[in-house]
Amino acid sequence: MADIDLSQIPFWALPQAERADAFRRLRELDRPVFVKENKVPFVGHGPGYYALVRHADVSEASRNAGIFSSEPTANSIVDMPRWLAVYFGSMINMDDPRHARLRRIVSRAFTPRILSKMEEDLQRAATRIVDEAIADGPGDFVTQIAARLPVQVICDMMGIPPKFHDRVLRATNIILGNADSEYTGIEPEFKRWNVARGLVKLMNAGRSLNHLAARLGRERRGNSTGDLTSLLVNGEESLTPQELGSFFILLVVAGSETTRNAISHGLKLLTDHPGQRELLLSDFEGRIGGAVEEIIRYSTPVIQFRRTLTRDHTMNGMDYRKGDKVLLFYNSANRDEAVFADPDAFDITRHPNPHVGFGGPGPHYCLGAHLARREITVMFRELFTRLPEIRSTGEPDYLLSNFINGIKHLPYAT
Ligand code: HEM
Numbered sequence: 137m138a139d140i141d142l143s144q145i146p147f148w149a150l151p152q153a154e155r156a157d158a159f160r161r162l163r164e165l166d167r168p169v170f171v172k173e174n175k176v177p178f179v180g181h182g183p184g185y186y187a188l189v190r191h192a193d194v195s196e197a198s199r200n201a202g203i204f205s206s207e208p209t210a211n212s213i214v215d216m217p218r219w220l221a222v223y224f225g226s227m228i229n230m231d232d233p234r235h236a237r238l239r240r241i242v243s244r245a246f247t248p249r250i251l252s253k254m255e256e257d258l259q260r261a262a263t264r265i266v267d268e269a270i271a272d273g274p275g276d277f278v279t280q281i282a283a284r285l286p287v288q289v290i291c292d293m294m295g296i297p298p299k300f301h302d303r304v305l306r307a308t309n310i311i312l313g314n315a316d317s318e319y320t321g322i323e324p325e326f327k328r329w330n331v332a333r334g335l336v337k338l339m340n341a342g343r344s345l346n347h348l349a350a351r352l353g354r355e356r357r358g359n360s361t362g363d364l365t366s367l368l369v370n371g372e373e374s375l376t377p378q379e380l381g382s383f384f385i386l387l388v389v390a391g392s393e394t395t396r397n398a399i400s401h402g403l404k405l406l407t408d409h410p411g412q413r414e415l416l417l418s419d420f421e422g423r424i425g426g427a428v429e430e431i432i433r434y435s436t437p438v439i440q441f442r443r444t445l446t447r448d449h450t451m452n453g454m455d456y457r458k459g460d461k462v463l464l465f466y467n468s469a470n471r472d473e474a475v476f477a478d479p480d481a482f483d484i485t486r487h488p489n490p491h492v493g494f495g496g497p498g499p500h501y502c503l504g505a506h507l508a509r510r511e512i513t514v515m516f517r518e519l520f521t522r523l524p525e526i527r528s529t530g531e532p533d534y535l536l537s538n539f540i541n542g543i544k545h546l547p548y549a550t
Pocket residue numbers: 198206210227228229239290386387390391392394395398432436437438441442466492493494495496499500501502503504505507508
């Protein structure tokens with residue numbers, strides 16, 4: 137489809153409804169389109185990728201991890217050079233058995249028992265954030281409220297002292313907002329050197345978080361303080377310093393840049409759909425579960441991840457060759473009319489709601505899905521209890537990205 141070019145940055149600056157319409161047209165095609173890849177300076181690039189836009193394709197590719205591999209990388213369209221992979225090469229970019237080993241070790245921190253123990257901390261953090269927002273008065277919902285809870289939760293989990301929280305937030309903004317000049321300070325025109333400078337910033341942000349993790353790991357080795365870092369460096373099976381560094385980066389990036397956008401999209405959606413908001417507030421505890429799932433489906437904070445074919449394979453009538461790249465477009469799968477009735481309607485009572493916002497079924501399904509659901513629930517409970525009139529008052533300032541459906545700023549009133 138000539139007028140839709142997913143590899144061009146301006147496509148990702150189009151209004152959300154126009155992008156959703158482009159994906160709807162892509163879903164109508166007989167087979168996935170092939171998208172040519174952009175050249176990225178200093179980084180090897182391939183010919184391009186197939187865009188998987190249907191729910192059936194995204195689900196099957198996620199499930200069939202032996203053929204649809206997460207190696208060499210799942211979170212970058214181009215293969216990452218070694219000088220970046222050293223920071224960003226955690227388990228999300230690995231297949232079993234390496235992936236299974238790391239996932240088993242880090243899953244210890246995500247058991248229901250540990251998560252329910254965190255509930256009090258979560259509540260305390262949400263209360264403090266809303267206290268401060270009330271004291272400061274309404275301004276920007278993202279920086280005052282939505283961005284603060286997730287980063288605080290991950291930092292507390294890992295045992296990162298509060299004085300480093302801002303540094304962590306700045307670094308994660310650069311990592312996931314790498315095409316956006318507000319976070320990188322680099323002019324938006326898509327010029328060769330600007331891309332190269334963005335990559336250097338990316339590496340520096342990775343290095344800064346890696347240093348923090350290494351230092352913390354050294355402090356906790358043999359001196360457990362009960363946080364996740366202590367667990368990861370002292371357990372029977374423990375992580376190497378390199379593994380700890382890249383896992384920490386994965387966790388802060390995956391855990392904070394996603395959940396904060398779900399909270400921001402949530403406020404906007406509940407403002408734009410007053411009937412849904414009324415429905416939620418009339419039975420908050422009964423309906424918040426469905427509302428969280430629908431916010432994730434409708435907004436899809438993570439737009440896509442990549443897979444690479446390990447051998448020739450036919451899926452849903454389409455032939456793929458060994459080495460082909462595919463992108464799993466969760467945003468499109470989540471609006472697939474073959475699965476969701478009236479997919480463009482925001483409906484918190486939608487049931488069932490088999491969205492793939494946390495990834496498709498398979499070994500890489502989001503490790504933090506339960507935690508994210510709890511964070512979003514606690515934050516909206518706190519907001520609607522203490523500021524029942526809270527609403528967004530203008531258009532969001534969206535992040536320019538083909539990876540994260542992010543909101544950088546959102547004006548609000550109470
Ligand atoms: C609304 C919030 C979130 C969204 C939309 C989201 C989305 C996703 C998606 C789509 C994947 C699948 C990657 C793939 O299949 O290749 C994933 C994986 C992952 N997520 Fe999340 N996530 C969220 C919150 C969190 C939180 C709070 C954490 C941690 C505290 C987290 C940690 C992870 C990790 C570690 C993985 C990799 C799992 C693996 O490779 O085995 N996420 N997430």
